[in-house]
Amino acid sequence: xxxxxxxxRNRITKTGKRIMLECSQTKGHDRMYWYRQDPGLxxxxxxYSFDVKDINKGEISDxxxxxxxxxxxxxxxxxxxxxxxxxxxxxxxxDLSGDEQFFGxxxxxxxx
Amino acid sequence: GENVEQHPSTLSVQEGDxxxxxxxxxxxxxxxxxxxxxxxxxxxxxIIDIRSNVGEKKDQRIAVTLNKTxxxxxxxxxxxxxxxxAVYFCAASMYSGGGADGLTFGKGTHLIIQP
Numbered sequence: 402x403x404x405x406x407x408x409x410r411n412r413i414t415k416t417g418k419r420i421m422l423e424c425s426q427t428k429g430h431d432r433m434y435w436y437r438q439d440p441g442l443x444x445x446x447x448x449y450s451f452d453v454k455d456i457n458k459g460e461i462s463d464x465x466x467x468x469x470x471x472x473x474x475x476x477x478x479x480x481x482x483x484x485x486x487x488x489x490x491x492x493x494x495x496d497l498s499g500d501e502q503f504f505g506x507x508x509x510x511x512x513x
Numbered sequence: 514g515e516n517v518e519q520h521p522s523t524l525s526v527q528e529g530d531x532x533x534x535x536x537x538x539x540x541x542x543x544x545x546x547x548x549x550x551x552x553x554x555x556x557x558x559x560i561i562d563i564r565s566n567v568g569e570k571k572d573q574r575i576a577v578t579l580n581k582t583x584x585x586x587x588x589x590x591x592x593x594x595x596x597x598x599a600v601y602f603c604a605a606s607m608y609s610g611g612g613a614d615g616l617t618f619g620k621g622t623h624l625i626i627q628p
Contacts (some may be wrong), residue, residue, distance in 0.1 A: 434615055443519075443602055444557065446615040459615050460514060491556065501547070502616065504556040 404428045405505040407492050413511045414482050422477045422508050424492030433475040434493040434502060435459075435467060437486075444491065450475055482512045515540040517605050519619025527627050532593055534622045536603035537585040543605040546579060546586045547616065552599045560601075561588070590624075598626045 405426045414420050424433065435447040436459075446459030448467040456467060464486065468476045479486055489509050493502040516539040526532045538546075547562035563570045563577045563586065570577050574593075579586040590597055600623050604616040 436618075441522075441620060443618040443620040444616075446617070449615040457615070460617070500545075500562065501559045504558070506556055 405492060405494055405503050407490075407505040407508050409508060410506065411509045413513065415513050416483055418482050420479045420482055420510070422490055422492075422510070424475045424477070424505055426473050426492075426494045426503075426505075428494055428496075428503060429472075430494040430496050430503075431472065432495045432497070433469065434495075435465075435475070435477045436491045436493065437461070437488040438491060438507075439488050447477065479510075479512075482510075484512045486510065487512045515543055515605055515607075515617040517603060517617050517619040519603050519622060521622060522620065523623045523625070525625040525627055526593055528593055528595065530593055532590045532597070532624055534588045534601055534603070534624070535585060536587070536605075536619050537583075538605040538617075539584070540605070540607070541581075541584065542607050543617075545606045546577070547604050547606075548575075548577060548588050549602045549604065549618075550599045551602065551621075557602060593624075593626050595626050595628065598624060600624070 408423045434449040436444040438444045445461050450456050450469045453469050466478045489507050491507050492505040495502045519536045544565035549557040550560045551557040561577050574591050576589045600621045602621050603619040606616045
């Protein structure tokens, strides 16, 4: 869905580096989410935000932080990247009903 | 927190046959159950969902059934076609007035449609 974009699409970094993944949406949705996908493990929720002033931890928030800069922007940061954070990261959005979550194209992150 | 188990991890069926994927959840407070389809290299997309006040929902060749007492729900695909080949994820969430919270996903089922 072109209305949810993620940058970068691919990133290779080294252990200990700080990295930020960005998500933008033009759908006008209030709710935004960050998930990570690992082979055989499905998608796991990292953080979610219901509006600019609301941030909630998900299932696996340790080692991650987020910033909701505006209704349309939700960034995920890894303060000190480690190899087991190598994964495919998806941003998603939904309206206030929360019924359907619209996913971005994903960011493939490799930590060496 | 919620835990969602999904079976099987891989399912191979002949084109035209039916496919059934099953999920169980642990939190009786969960009341929203979507199914997502993810084609190779693509993003997950919602294909059908059900809320706890409904036992079954159908949309053309796909249907979802929910048994709240047993805490399990299933995806049924009839007359399977090659384009049904993908990874399917079930999920559960608590839908608490203001909308669904973040989703807890199963680990996925790789559905393979054999010609």
